[in-house]
Amino acid sequence: SQQGEEDPQALSIQEGENATMNCSYKTSINNLQWYRQNSGRGLVHLILIRSNEREKHSGRLRVTLDTSKKSSSLLITASRAADTASYFCATDVSGTYKYIFGTGTRLKVLA
Amino acid sequence: DARVTQTPRHKVTEMGQEVTMRCQPILGHNTVFWYRQTMMQGLELLAYFRNRAPLDDSGMPKDRFSAEMPDATLATLKIQPSEPRDSAVYFCASGSGTSGDTQYFGPGTRLTVL
Numbered sequence: 001s002q003q004g005e006e007d008p009q010a011l012s013i014q015e016g017e018n019a020t021m022n023c024s025y026k027t028s029i030n031n032l033q034w035y036r037q038n039s040g041r042g043l044v045h046l047i048l049i050r051s052n053e054r055e056k057h058s059g060r061l062r063v064t065l066d067t068s069k070k071s072s073s074l075l076i077t078a079s080r081a082a083d084t085a086s087y088f089c090a091t092d093v094s095g096t097y098k099y100i101f102g103t104g105t106r107l108k109v110l111a
Numbered sequence: 112d113a114r115v116t117q118t119p120r121h122k123v124t125e126m127g128q129e130v131t132m133r134c135q136p137i138l139g140h141n142t143v144f145w146y147r148q149t150m151m152q153g154l155e156l157l158a159y160f161r162n163r164a165p166l167d168d169s170g171m172p173k174d175r176f177s178a179e180m181p182d183a184t185l186a187t188l189k190i191q192p193s194e195p196r197d198s199a200v201y202f203c204a205s206g207s208g209t210s211g212d213t214q215y216f217g218p219g220t221r222l223t224v225l
Contacts, residue, residue: 096166096167097166098167099214
């Protein structure tokens with residue numbers, strides 16, 4: 001399947017530290033998105049990066065994309081306890097409107 | 112504040128019973144997606160619609176699952192008969208149907224089949 005895989009599966013850090021999570025995918029994409037899911041809630045869109053972009057910022061979020069390696073990373077700087085959640089990458093499926101979601105990284109930020 | 116709504120939020124039923132989950136997409140959105148989330152399988156796409164027409168339901172067990180959009184404000188997912196392995200959280204999401212579309216997720220229906 002085209003499902004992306006995220007690494008690490010789980011990450012525990014102290015408040016104020018940076019958190020980096022990685023996503024690898026299998027086929028060519030037009031764009032890649034990152035979503036956050038708080039426990040017991042639906043997913044919330046964070047940021048989109050297109051295949052012709054290498055880096056994108058939004059507030060404390062920094063996303064990179066390396067299409068040659070079929071990988072992306074999400075960096076959360078100066079993490080807060082409220083950042084505790086699962087983070088998913090989602091890759092588009094060419095010619096369709098659908099996205100395939102990765103396995104997710106569970107981030108825990110300790111106060 | 113536009114959001115996707117789903118009902119019921121929780122459902123406990125016995126094996127063999129019919130289950131119907133409902134979703135109201137954001138007004139004006141023309142793509143609707145149904146996902147299932149479990150610890151083992153993660154987030155799986157079951158089916159999706161564009162302009163109320165089903166475009167892909169390849170992720171759905173055809174013998175027991177069915178998805179429909181009776182109108183632009185309602186999407187339904189039915190399971191008949193339900194089985195314990197159907198226990199999961201079912202999410203509906205909607206989007207505006209453009210390239211690089213953001214999907215807006217509902218809160219989910221947590222289904223437990225005993």
